[in-house]
Amino acid sequence: MTETKCGACGMGRLRAEVLPEYSETIGGLPVVIKNAVIREYCNECGDETFEMPDSQNLYKAIAMVRSLIPVQLSGEEVRFIRKALGMNGRQFAAAMDVSPEMISRWENGCPGTGSVTEKLLRHNACALLHKAVPTLRYDHAEIAHMQILRSDMVGIDSVVFERIAQRGIGSGSDLRGWDRVQAA
Numbered sequence: 708m709t710e711t712k713c714g715a716c717g718m719g720r721l722r723a724e725v726l727p728e729y730s731e732t733i734g735g736l737p738v739v740i741k742n743a744v745i746r747e748y749c750n751e752c753g754d755e756t757f758e759m760p761d762s763q764n765l766y767k768a769i770a771m772v773r774s775l776i777p778v779q780l781s782g783e784e785v786r787f788i789r790k791a792l793g794m795n796g797r798q799f800a801a802a803m804d805v806s807p808e809m810i811s812r813w814e815n816g817c818p819g820t821g822s823v824t825e826k827l828l829r830h831n832a833c834a835l836l837h838k839a840v841p842t843l844r845y846d847h848a849e850i851a852h853m854q855i856l857r858s859d860m861v862g863i864d865s866v867v868f869e870r871i872a873q874r875g876i877g878s879g880s881d882l883r884g885w886d887r888v889q890a891a
């Protein structure tokens with residue numbers, strides 16, 4: 708553990724701890740992150756900061772998991788998935804075979820994508836993201852058989868994520884990836 712001086716008060720020393728659980732809404736999805744987020748806090752002024760390790764891959768895992776939840780995507784969620792894919796509006800439009808103007812309309816929540824397009828979007832997102840998140844298993848058929856529910860009719864429970872050893876790699880290895888785990 709390293710100790711550094713607090714930048715906020717200049718007096719105290721910062722201490723760091725890994726939080727057993729950390730809750731936040733990311734890309735519209737309520738998530739709980741287990742045993743990963745680092746909290747740094749000052750013992751004098753109480754100033755605190757949070758650091759999310761491997762956040763880019765976490766966003767990809769969240770985009771995949773959200774794509775597998777059968778509740779209509781909001782404009783904000785479509786935008787989050789596009790960003791998790793690392794695409795700008797033009798690239799995403801090409802991947803979805805629609806105009807950039809259509810992407811911008813989806814992301815502004817108007818008029819919504821419609822269920823056929825939503826399924827394609829979800830398939831594309833999972834197909835393009837799963838290599839970056841090999842720890843998270845999914846079944847393509849989940850989307851094929853999906854009945855998408857209206858977001859004003861149902862809520863979404865929070866999803867718990869944890870970094871686990873990648874499959875096929877020895878447990879002594881440092882290579883870990885995000886997976887969805889059962890809530891405690």
Ligand SMILES: [Zn+2]
Nearest residue numbers: 713716749752
């Ligand atoms: Zn301080």
